[in-house]
Amino acid sequence: MKLNRTWTGRVSTTSSALRRYGTIALIVLAALSGVHTVWDFLFGEPTDVVTPARTVVNKSAVVSSFAEDYVTTWLTATAATAASLNQFVSVNPADLNLPTTPAVVLGSPSVVAVTYEGNAGKDAEAEVFSVVVGINERPYESASPTRYLYRVPVLWSRFGPRATGLPFQVSGPGPGANLGVAYPSTLASTDNAYQVVSGFITAYLTGTGDVARYVTTDSLLVGIGAPYLARKDDKGNPLPLVTSVTATGPVPAQPAEGQTVQVLAQVTALTSQYANVAMTYPLTLRGVGGHWSVAGIDRAPLLSSDDNITPVAPPSATPTN
Structure with a gap:
């Protein structure tokens, strides 16, 4: 059966209208979905990442303890x-x-x-x-x-x-590699910065002296409870705990206000059992009132950006027990 021209036109018009309104409806629904997603992100309940993280940490702790005992x-x-x-x-x-x-x-x-x-x-x-x-x-x-x-x-x-x-x-993760530190300038023991570092380390480790005298007010540094003793030579004369101080660059005797410099202090302390313990302290100094003060203990020494990483030779094989 064939449609006459009138019905053919009506069908064509209806189809075009359906396609047009259907397209508009799809666009509106997509927009509403997007708005809902943005709304949930901004104002809805946040995604719970804490509970899964805690579960993983708890499992790892139990598994680790189990493996150690095993x-x-x-x-x-x-x-x-x-x-x-x-x-x-x-x-x-x-x-x-x-x-x-x-x-x-x-x-x-x-x-x-x-x-x-x-x-x-x-x-x-x-x-x-x-x-x-x-x-x-x-x-x-x-x-x-x-x-x-x-x-x-x-x-x-x-x-x-x-x-x-x-x-x-x-086998282990490997012997690792070495990379030089970036403290090329050596300070003299008479330098203001050297004396500040020496006084701070002595007060910090042994409790001899006031730590607050050597640090900035915002450093939050206090003594660690005096676990070490002052060193002495064979005649009983006191020896400094700091044996050398190097810096990342030239250190003026009188710093500008707020000027900073990073230094590395080599330290030899004495335990309560009279045993020497060697340590290395990376510090940041800041100029305050024309003098150097310790602004903080750095988390790690500053490493060279010029040297290449040098792999360490693995130790000789040791027979298993």
Whole structure:
């Protein structure tokens, strides 16, 4: 059946209207959706990132503690205590051929790294973690300790942590590299900045003198409770704790107000057991009233931007125990 010209025109007009109004409706709905998204972002409930973060931190803490206990028990297990491993892993103790006495003397273990390896099980209801535990071992009590690293695979489920196998020894992250510090200027012991640094370090570490005398009012620095003693020579004469001070550049005797400079102090302190302890203090000095004052203890020394990083040669291999 064919439509006459009148109905053909009506159908064409209706189709065009539907397309036009449909397009407008889609644009309006999209706009409303966008406005709703922006409104939620600005005025709605914020996305909860704290709870998942706390959950991950809590799991990592439990898994880490579990791995530390597991490695310690595993390294010191004997034929008589083999059953103690069952609290960590499902193995047959008879298959381990354990010694009759502990094989090593251990120091305190520490967690070197924890990594999440993914989900496991049906419907991904469990998680797999890999923990690296470092521990100092000695073949006997008076022997020098050697540090070893062990990786522990741990399955986390609603039932708690459980090892998926025995620990295995791994190499460390590498010996690292060296990069020079950026303190080319050496200060004389008679320089104002040197004397301020020396007085501050002495008061800060030994309690001899007032720390406030050497620091700026906004430094928030106070003494650390005098855990160190003043050094003395063979005749009982006092020795300075600061042995040298270097700076990032020339240090004027009388600084401008607010002028700053970074310095590096080499320190030798004396413990309550009369043992020397060498330390390095990176400090920032600021000019106040024509004199230098300590404005803060830097988090790390300033490193060179000109030198290349020099890899450290790995230590010679040490046979395992």
